[in-house]
Amino acid sequence: MVGGGRDAFIGAVHRQALALDGRWQLVAGALSSDPEKARASGRDLGLPDDRNHGCWQDLLEDEIARPPGERIDLVCIVTPNHLHYPVARAFTEAGFHVVCDKPLANNSEQARHLVALCEREGTVFGVTYNYTGYPMVRQARALVQGGAIGEVRKVVVEYNQGWLARDVERSGNKQAGWRTDPERSGRAGAIGDIGSHAENLVATVTGLEIEAVCADLSTFVPGRRLEDDGNLLLRYSSGACGVLMATQVAAGCENDLSLRVFGSEGSLSWRQEEPNQLLLCPADGPRQLFTRGSPWLHEAARRATRLPAGHPEAFIEAFANVYIGVAEAIQARREGRIPVAWEADHPTVQDGARGVWFIEKTVESSRSAQKWTFWE
Amino acid sequence: MVGGGRDAFIGAVHRQALALDGRWQLVAGALSSDPEKARASGRDLGLPDDRNHGCWQDLLEDEIARPPGERIDLVCIVTPNHLHYPVARAFTEAGFHVVCDKPLANNSEQARHLVALCEREGTVFGVTYNYTGYPMVRQARALVQGGAIGEVRKVVVEYNQGWLARDVERSGNKQAGWRTDPERSGRAGAIGDIGSHAENLVATVTGLEIEAVCADLSTFVPGRRLEDDGNLLLRYSSGACGVLMATQVAAGCENDLSLRVFGSEGSLSWRQEEPNQLLLCPADGPRQLFTRGSPWLHEAARRATRLPAGHPEAFIEAFANVYIGVAEAIQARREGRIPVAWEADHPTVQDGARGVWFIEKTVESSRSAQKWTFWE
């Protein structure tokens, strides 16, 4: 693991997700960019001294120096955004499999380079668009792509948070600090941090390809350097239209990611805060409420489930499903075979690269002022 | 009543709303543009022959001819859209109070003319933006305008219907027929029919004024002559941003109008399909669920309520509240006084005129293609 030391948020989630199914073990780390803190964090987690490094370069060097059978199977990159690319590039070039947080890279050129590198090296590269790990998202994908709602006409995806409603970055909130800092977060704020999850959710469930975007980005908290709210109109190549909303300043909201897909024969909706259910509204019959763990779900949803229906699973379990997909992909690669059916289900480096492109085009669109028709 | 004969939908709702509180009685009508059908419809409703007219001109002439004390108090205009203006104009010019369905007129010039006429004549003119008659919408207005969510940052309003998901206008659905016909419906489809309700809901609850609009309108059902889906980005003069979505082709949706207002200190949300509750999410405490009929609601919400909490009220009752507001306005005018506090609460001719403007600017915006940033 690179990053994820004391004070970090998402590193601990990765470790819980890794531990859950007993398929992974944390054996080495460079858990902070501050060497002292890196090592202290590693000791907290019981890492042996010889694999508890002060910087990611040392970790990489040490792993390369080990005999193949004693190396790590996978590196997890959970640093602030600006470090994703250099670390991912170095480990991929050295032939390691990677799981990396989004956004994948600082710009689309880097992202494309990573895609090419993975192809060259034949390594597995998962991106933690963790929300697509939810079983009911996979059910939604199966329903939409299986034709249950007919032709998709419109997609509404939104991600409403309120934790940046005030300027907490100036009162010591470390997460807020780097996420609102363009040097460490990248060229976008809310769009990069959560809008990119929304984009990936739509792409995963519907398979639609964006053709054009019209974005309105705002910064509501005075002094903030990146946008904290964004609203997008979208056109897809299929003719469908879309609306994407992402905000981090909607006071009172928690982590309200939701997806609605409206089609010619029905509509469906899913909300991350109640992830165990999925509502399908057909044109010609009563609404159908699918619940996680039910035997009549699609295989892709059933195999992403640990517990029977009514025994809810949630965020960590969905996160762990990404790691299961990556594990299966590595396993298949080792066995020299293509994963079958719904095996190895996980967001890939291509998803990550498309996400970087999405951020760039959104920022570009927001800078074009000609979109508005003035009221009088 | 003008319009609302056999086969009409909304005329019957008006009559139920009028009857509910015992404050109005239907005494005269010209219930269809087809004289035969008009009279047959009037007989169904028990209108006496001498006040059951074959056309609205006859109705007007007859009423004018009666001594003042025996005339109607109010004319209700529930025709297809294209007739709103001529009928409203004629009755207002003759000094009658009016309740008229939206959109108020065929264009903003006509709408402004009606506003001026009402001022000149001193008549009451209500527009049946009926959704603002819901008690919990009035509670939302009181909360937002009383500062409960701080400064409004963002508004998301949507109105999702599915009844036009197929080309029902070509299979004899009379409602669909005129509502998708530009000659009778006006220059917009979904935006005029339901988007205008969404616009009014935002304006009523928040008081925000639109500064600019960026609209993407689509027609999904082949052969349809008006848009059946629209998505708008909005900027308000206060600096707030907004998203407005209206669709009539989302198969499986019913009458899903909802409003969410996100502010610096909290957020609130209301859905028309569950109208008896209102959710307030403050930044600094547990979420609050307000229920209609509770003694701690704002007076404006309490006085719009007939039954105790837990005894739900719904669409017809909200509709009737518009008529109560109009009745109170007429009463106050007769008594030569300004309505006090929350008395005479109803959407006015000004709301109606702004709604026509909204439709025009939305259509204008949708015709500007420069909004899009293309994906590659």
Add this chain to the structure above:
Amino acid sequence: MVGGGRDAFIGAVHRQALALDGRWQLVAGALSSDPEKARASGRDLGLPDDRNHGCWQDLLEDEIARPPGERIDLVCIVTPNHLHYPVARAFTEAGFHVVCDKPLANNSEQARHLVALCEREGTVFGVTYNYTGYPMVRQARALVQGGAIGEVRKVVVEYNQGWLARDVERSGNKQAGWRTDPERSGRAGAIGDIGSHAENLVATVTGLEIEAVCADLSTFVPGRRLEDDGNLLLRYSSGACGVLMATQVAAGCENDLSLRVFGSEGSLSWRQEEPNQLLLCPADGPRQLFTRGSPWLHEAARRATRLPAGHPEAFIEAFANVYIGVAEAIQARREGRIPVAWEADHPTVQDGARGVWFIEKTVESSRSAQKWTFWE
């Protein structure tokens, strides 16, 4: 109308329900047991002096004296409970059709007498178990009796209110006054007032017949003379079991009536506070959410609906459905025919008599102390 003057609650609801569909008109009344107040209340409602009576005996005498074609079609009895029987008996004996609030009578002997009288006179007698007027209750009845959940195993019905959580009867609440007074309310409090609605809801939806009851009644508010909370175990003759709960002292509850029916092939649930939907949980497929106004509902539910799906209806509309059923029953009787199919759907005098029996057996059971197994 007998009863329902100023200060009354339910009388106004009856009048709104009567007005809604234009099938009834209030033409005569004896609106209070206090002659002054009766007449003042009648004047408020515009009753002509010659049909605005100071006591129900005068109303009856006057109506009998009129020529048959000029008499009332129906008397609505909306007095406190203890007057239901004498008024209902007198009007039925005189050959009038009746709608009467529940409980029908003060004891089961009276109730049986009314049943016999109606048979003898051939009059229609509706009892305002108004909750069975909801379209989705009729849908539930159609589903259960049509086998959608297989054999019914268990019924859970509850009615939770909080308005008597404090001793409001001693602080001038007129409703609380008579409803907690055994002289005017009868031998039961919560069970008579709301438990009887719960009993009727189960009987209407399932058709099950009670075989035995085991009741635990409590009085939580000191000084109150009737129970304000009751919980019952039930056995039905089919072998099904049941639980019925009714409380008026659950602070924070509003009018929370709900029904759940569990069967061998599925379960369903309905809540009065969200009356436009009905959830069916089959054993072998996704849950189904039925919504009022949908074309795929049972005819009995569709004909109890005024508005399209998504345009909610509520309490008053359900109440009005009882009156529609009574109107259809009277109409059929006048035409000398048996109502067909779902015509004339309303709770009858037999339902009312069973409800009185239910109250008596519940009170009897609660007095038997041998039910308890003590903890140590």
Add this chain to the structure above:
Amino acid sequence: MVGGGRDAFIGAVHRQALALDGRWQLVAGALSSDPEKARASGRDLGLPDDRNHGCWQDLLEDEIARPPGERIDLVCIVTPNHLHYPVARAFTEAGFHVVCDKPLANNSEQARHLVALCEREGTVFGVTYNYTGYPMVRQARALVQGGAIGEVRKVVVEYNQGWLARDVERSGNKQAGWRTDPERSGRAGAIGDIGSHAENLVATVTGLEIEAVCADLSTFVPGRRLEDDGNLLLRYSSGACGVLMATQVAAGCENDLSLRVFGSEGSLSWRQEEPNQLLLCPADGPRQLFTRGSPWLHEAARRATRLPAGHPEAFIEAFANVYIGVAEAIQARREGRIPVAWEADHPTVQDGARGVWFIEKTVESSRSAQKWTFWE
């Protein structure tokens, strides 16, 4: 771990819960009563051969033989019910800390013996009433016991499952096999399996003590040897009343455990299938919806949470919270101190013993036929 081999359900949940927080490691086991299967299951999980035993007696003997610092810290007993007591007794007598599934023992005499043994040995003994590990259950406890709803008047707890709606025990469902077999499950079916969770939930949240019980147990599936449905009236020593319902034959239900507590000043409700929220309905203000992870929750709820609000946690996390409580209890004991405040929060051997008593008294009550008042 004793029990929990291949085919078992709950053993895997225990292991996921143990792994989640990195505080426990599975080091030894006797994972089945079938020695072959036990060892195969242990190999699946990577247990070393010398700690992978064929029966629990071998495990115990081996652990006792090790030097104190190399022994297990805790034994987890996840066998079918009939083995809980002998295993728990033997390990406790040997001085080991224990976590054991409910019901604790086959009868109350055994249960009392275990309580006495734990006192004598000074060992920690947790019982996996896992539902009380949910943060919002702890919030409910804090609210009720802190007076937020005044004096508790009534408790309604229910646990509705449908997985035994058909005789799956005869078609090879191993779980159904032992759970419906009195030799392995104990003297009660649904009451023992899930009713006991409901009893514990009430006791934990409210602290009320049962004074008397009146139970109606039924067996709906022909041939089944234990009851599959139970309904109880309860009286508590405080004067409160209660209703407890448990069923495993409600087709279409999943794992629908819910608790409602009605008090003199308000009511609250919680549902296991949507565990991240808790609804408080005060008598005198809007309803309050508490969400997991919010900073304004009680410390006992906050410390049982891993993720920020809106990032849902669920069943496994709640289960893991029981293990955290046990770990803290052991830690405190090692440090020779009493756990402070909300440290060491877990269901104890006393809870387990009370649960066995509950089962016994329920079965005893159900055998008394005098509770019923017959309908005619």
